[in-house]
Amino acid sequence: xxxxxxxxxxxxxxxxxxxxxxxxxxxxxxxxxxxxxxxxxxxxxxxxxxxxxxxxxxxxxxxxxxxxxxxxxxxxxxxxxxxxxxxxxxxxxxxxxxxxxxxxxxxxxxxxxxxxxxxxxxxxxxxxxxxxxxxxxxxxxxxxxxxxxxxxxxxxxxxxxxxxxxxxxxxxxxxxxxxxxxxxxxxxxxxxxxxxxxxxxxxxxxxxxxxxxxxxxxxxxxxxxxxxxxxxxxxxxxxxxxxxxxxxxxxxxxxxxxxxxxxxxxxxxxxxxxxxxxxxxxxxxxxxxxxxxxxxxxxxxxxxxxxxxxxxxxxxxxxxxxxxxxxxxxxxxxxxxxxxxxxxxxxxxxxxxxxxxxxxxxxxxxxxxxxxxxxxxxxxxxxxxxxxxxxxxxxxxxxxxxxxxxxxxxxxxxxxxxxxxxxxxxxxxxxxxxxxxxxxxxxxxxx
Numbered sequence: 001x002x003x004x005x006x007x008x009x010x011x012x013x014x015x016x017x018x019x020x021x022x023x024x025x026x027x028x029x030x031x032x033x034x035x036x037x038x039x040x041x042x043x044x045x046x047x048x049x050x051x052x053x054x055x056x057x058x059x060x061x062x063x064x065x066x067x068x069x070x071x072x073x074x075x076x077x078x079x080x081x082x083x084x085x086x087x088x089x090x091x092x093x094x095x096x097x098x099x100x101x102x103x104x105x106x107x108x109x110x111x112x113x114x115x116x117x118x119x120x121x122x123x124x125x126x127x128x129x130x131x132x133x134x135x136x137x138x139x140x141x142x143x144x145x146x147x148x149x150x151x152x153x154x155x156x157x158x159x160x161x162x163x164x165x166x167x168x169x170x171x172x173x174x175x176x177x178x179x180x181x182x183x184x185x186x187x188x189x190x191x192x193x194x195x196x197x198x199x200x201x202x203x204x205x206x207x208x209x210x211x212x213x214x215x216x217x218x219x220x221x222x223x224x225x226x227x228x229x230x231x232x233x234x235x236x237x238x239x240x241x242x243x244x245x246x247x248x249x250x251x252x253x254x255x256x257x258x259x260x261x262x263x264x265x266x267x268x269x270x271x272x273x274x275x276x277x278x279x280x281x282x283x284x285x286x287x288x289x290x291x292x293x294x295x296x297x298x299x300x301x302x303x304x305x306x307x308x309x310x311x312x313x314x315x316x317x318x319x320x321x322x323x324x325x326x327x328x329x330x331x332x333x334x335x336x337x338x339x340x341x342x343x344x345x346x347x348x349x350x351x352x353x354x355x356x357x358x359x360x361x362x363x364x365x366x367x368x369x370x371x372x373x374x375x376x377x378x379x380x381x382x383x384x385x386x387x388x389x390x391x392x393x394x395x396x397x398x399x400x401x402x403x404x405x406x407x408x409x410x411x412x413x414x415x416x417x418x419x420x421x422x423x424x425x426x427x428x429x430x431x432x433x434x435x436x437x438x439x440x441x442x443x444x445x446x447x
Contacts, residue, residue, distance in 0.1 A: 004353035005343050007032060008055040009040040010048065012063050013369065016359070017228040023145045023258055024061055024087050024125065026357070028335065030148065031328030035336040035352040041360040043067075044368050046394035050434035051360070056348055057339055059083045059123075060115065062090070064108045067398070067428065072118050074432050081342040084119035084137075086112075086129050089254035097173040120342055126277045128253035141338060144277065145256040146328040150265045153319045154237065161308050164240035166301075167203035167268070169232060169259075170210050177245040177252075178206070178213040184245070184297040185219055191298050205235050236266040241304050241311070244272035257281035260288060261326055264318035269311050271300045281326070287318040364390045368400065380407050398428040 009025045016026065029038045039055065041048055043065050052058050053074045060068060062085055075082050090112050093100040102108060113136055116122050122137035124130040125144060134140040170178060189199050196218030204211060205224040214221050224235055236242070244259035246252045257277040263270040264287070272278040274290035284290040289300040304311050324330070336352065343350040371386025384407045387400035394400070401424035408417035 004037050004355060005056045005340075005348060005350045006037040006039060007057040007059060007339060008052060009038070009059045009061055010052055010063055011040065011042050011061045012065070013042045013044045013365070017230075019229045019232065019258065020087070022229045023256070024085070027146065027148045027328050028143075028331075029357040031146075031332035032335055032339075033355045033357045034329075034332055035354070036339070036350065037353070037355040038357045039360055040357065042365070044365040044399075045360055045362050046364060046390075046397040047360075047362070047431075049398065049428065049431035050396075053078070053080075053432055054434050054436040055080075057081055057083065057343055059085060060119070061085050062087050062112070064090075064102075064112050064115070066111065068115055069111070069118075070428070070432060072115060076118070079346050080348075081120040081346050082118075083121045083123055083339075083342070084116045085123045085125070085143075086116065086133055086254075087125040087256075089129060089132065089251045092250035092254070094173050094176070094249070094251055096175050097171075120345075121338070125256050126254050127280050128255070128276050132250065132254065143331070143335060144281065144326075145258045145261060146326050146331045147261050147265050147322065148328045150319075150323055150327060153316060154267045156240070156267070156312065160240050161312075163200070164269075164305060164308075164311065165203055165238060166200050166241050166243070167205075167236070167239035168243045168245075169205035169226075169235065171226070172207050172209060174206075174245075175210060175213070176247050176249075178210045180247060181243055181245045182214050182217050182219060184294045184301075185214075186217060187294040188298045188301050191302070203235075203239055205232060233262065233266065236262060236268055239263075239266070239268045241301070242268040242270055244270055244278065246273035246275045246278065248275070252276055260318070261322060263288075264315075264322040264326075267315050267319060269304055269315045270318065271297070271304060282318075283321075286314065287321050288314055362394075364393060371400075371403070375403060375407070380410060383407060396427045396430050398424045398431065401427055 009029055011025055014021060025040050029040050032038050043063060049067060049071055052071050072082050090103045091109055093103045116136040119137060122140045123143050127142055130140055130142050185199060186196060189196055197220060199219055201220045201222050202214060203222045205226060207226060211221055211223045242263040253276045255276055260270045260272060260278060260281050270288035272282060272288060272290055274292045282288045289304060291297045291300040340350040367386060368390050371383045374386060375383035384404060387404050390400045401420050405417045405420035405424060408420055
């Protein structure tokens with residue numbers, strides 16, 4: 001019996017409980033696993049190269065590691081398809097986001113573009129990204145964010161029907177959006193004859209820097225510290241009207257409409273900027289409200305607060321649209337069809353087979369992360385000890401050898417550096433030569 005096709009999602013090291021990770025890897029991976037074997041791992045896993053050169057289909061989630069170039073070249077030599085995903089505008093990262101220092105480097109930007117061109121398919125998380133970068137690859141598809149496990153539309157209490165709760169959640173990268181939203185709320189207060197402190201309390205989940213934006217202008221805030229994705233969804237249960245401001249920047253144009261999906265899943269009416277992916281994902285006046293400028297915001301918020309029947313109708317329509325069109329279950333068949341085409345084009349069998357998402361994690365990934373922190377903070381002896389500790393158990397992992405070489409060079413130990421660099425090259429060559437592991441063949445499912 002032919003074993004089922006295997007798809008692997010590869011990511012750079014990051015928390016797996018973040019919203020972005022859930023949207024782009026965990027949730028689509030679970031849904032896709034209804035039709036094929038799906039594995040997800042990060043570039044800190046000691047076996048990531050060996051695994052990725054041999055998996056049937058590799059989906060690279062905006063990783064810009066230099067090692068990916070020989071990995072993808074080896075996959076091309078073997079006739080195995082690779083997908084490269086863009087989920088953010090790597091040329092326009094705001095300074096307030098942690099990724100800015102990395103993605104602003106011209107070498108890294110150029111590598112992303114080489115990888116996107118070399119892939120068999122470029123997939124983008126938004127129409128804005130496809131508009132800006134679709135020319136990198138003649139095969140380009142938009143795979144927008146979806147949701148899983150959408151609960152039933154919750155009832156609305158009489159008290160919240162009369163006085164709906166306003167809310168927003170944001171990461172540090174939304175500092176400019178916070179200033180824009182605060183200004184829009186102040187404009188709304190002016191039209192209602194309210195002082196800032198008399199405005200409805202804003203339910204806010206965000207870093208303290210963003211909390212301060214609202215408090216400095218006198219707007220009342222019910223603040224909650226940022227939390228894991230499931231806790232964030234529970235936070236939304238306390239809201240009736242949610243904001244989705246989007247600034248006037250290339251980075252903002254490339255962002256997803258995830259806020260609309262998350263709000264809709266909890267029965268929260270979305271008031272969003274009439275920009276970017278919200279123009280594609282929302283139907284103005286039917287599934288939510290779109291605005292441009294402070295005047296548009298004032299009109300939208302006044303309508304949402306003053307017209308309770310319309311608010312209820314739009315929240316119901318958004319929830320129904322989400323269930324019908326924007327769940328991973330609904331989108332999985334289209335994603336599988338796209339990936340199946342790539343596999344069959346490469347001569348690989350891709351009959352649908354039920355499986356489950358498998359997360360590959362190695363205990364030494366944490367040890368490598370600790371050594372990396374020591375290295376970044378200049379504690380070279382501690383970093384080298386950490387890398388050598390990992391190598392005791394994973395001598396074929398090229399990355400600790402490479403890092404050891406960097407430390408040796410920094411310390412002027414050139415002979416040791418050459419030894420580390422030679423061992424790194426040999427380890428990488430062995431990983432690139434890896435063959436597929438023997439996989440079992442479960443019963444195929446219809447479809």
